[in-house]
Amino acid sequence: MSGSSDSRGPLSSGPFTMLGASDAVVCEGDACLVVPADASVAPDDAAAGDRPGRRGVSR
C-alpha cells in the first residue's frame, strides 16, 4: 500500500455506487462511542453481509 502522489486529479462528482455492508460501524456527528450492546467487529473471514450492522450512534 502506498501513499498518494495526487496524480489522478479530482474525484468524480458522485454519487457513488455503494459496496460492502450498508450498516457497518461509523462515527457520525461529534462522537461515536455509543455502540449497541451486541456490537462487535465482524470476523475477518466473514462476508460483508453475513452479520447485522453495528452502527455507532451519535451522542
Next chain:
Amino acid sequence: MTSAPATPSATVKVDIWSDIACPWCFIGKRKFEEAVRRFGRPVEVEYHSFELSPDTPVDFEGDEVDFLSTHKGMPADQVRGMLATVAGIASEVGLAYDFDHLQHTNTVKAHEVLHFAKANGRQVEMKERLLHAYFEEGRHVGRVDDLVQLAGEVGLDESAAREALESGRHLDDVRADQAQAQAYGISGVPFFVLDGRYGISGAQAPEAFVQALEQVASEATR
C-alpha cells in the same frame, strides 16, 4: 477484435475520509490494511480530512469520561462501559486503546499536518503515527509542538512542519476536503472511495474491502 490483455498490477486508488479522534477509523484502517494484504496488488491511498467535533477545545482538561459526562451529560458509568466495549473491539484487530490516558482535543491541526505530510510524501506514515499517538500512547495531537514532534518521528522536517502549522498553510486543504465530503453527502467516517466510483462506509470486514478491490481491479482491466 481482441480484448486488451489483463493488467493485474494496475493500481487501485482509494480515497479515505476520516478523523483522528475516531475509534472506528483506526479499527477500519486495520481491516482495510488486512484487505490490501489479501488483495495482493498495488493500492494507492490518499487520506482526506473530516472533523467529527470541530468545536472541541484544543486544551480540554480531562479524559474521555470527563468529556462525555460533562459536555454531553452522559452518566460516567455508562461512558466507561462504552469505552470498554470499543476498546474490546479494537483489541480484536490488535489495537490497544488506552482511554484512561487519551487526551481529548481538537483535530484541525492534526489534519493540517497530514496535508503537510502528503505534500512531502509521508501522509500514510503520518496518519498511522497520529492514530497510534492518540489512541494508544495518550499523546496530545492538538498542539503545534506535539504535532511537530510527531512529524519529526516519521521523518519530516520539524522546522518546516512548524512553519506550515503556525502559518496555517494547509488549512484551506483541510476545508477543501471537508467541502468535498459534504458535496458527496458523507456524514460518517471512515468512508472509502475506490477509483472515484465506488463508496464503502464504515469499519467493514476485510472481506468486504477485498471484494470491492477485486471488483474495481477487474473493471479496470476490461
